[in-house]
Amino acid sequence: MTQAPTSLEKTADIYDEHETDIQVCEPIFRDYGGHIRFSGRIVTIKCHEDNSRVKERLGQPGEGRVLVVDAGGSTRCAMLGDLLAQKGVDNGWAGILMYGCIRDAREIGEMPIGVKALATIPKKSIRKGAGETDLPVTFAQVTFRPGDWLYADEDGVVVLPAGE
Template structure:
């Protein structure tokens, strides 16, 4: 298997090199983390207005992975705040791509973590333990598969299959 591009590679350069294999997200995400440029193998969660699994996964060793959260695009509550983002930092996660909202944006902006999300809102989510992890999720015209590589920077978000 070819080596993935380095974590400092620009998404535009990755697109140029892997145009026939790459997926490109619609430009719907805003940058909130202290790292604008981040990359790593994908881990997935699908949950709607319940961030229990976000807490659980960010509490585990990240090993440089990117947590991709399909929160259904909900703008009604935050699925990530400063406490969970700090868990991600402490456990070695490279970043979080949130198809939903976050809160505590000021604090998260100072953390060494990539965070892209749709928006911010102060309302927290419920915690009922509902959701699933480890399955492909689809949003922003991309299918995110666990183990594939995600690259994010100022220009956007792209993914490459792990088995190119």
């Protein structure tokens, strides 16, 4: 392939075109953002029940990228709420894939950003400054590497290597 697919292409079509190189997430995520279809280069965070790094990263320029957060699949607290999602919007992030929970789902659903997560819960996370950034993370049968391409829509989430 000579160029990356556009954000307007369906994940099913991207899969058909790149069947041998593509990774497909297990269907465990629900849509919460105002944009169901989103795509961009991946930026990663690995953190567990501490959203300090999420706040930090969403406060930086997103440049159309997608923040992939490995929160360990925890359903004990929310790692994203409306205030952090708004930071993402204000700073130009295309979307957030959260392997964990969010809160303020109604407000996030009205924002021009893609957000996929496992579920919602009203309990907020702690902030102690824990977590790692810019490393490969694996969940939902996919390894997400910084710089790779993530595409999300109504059918799910797919990832193409950066060289594609």
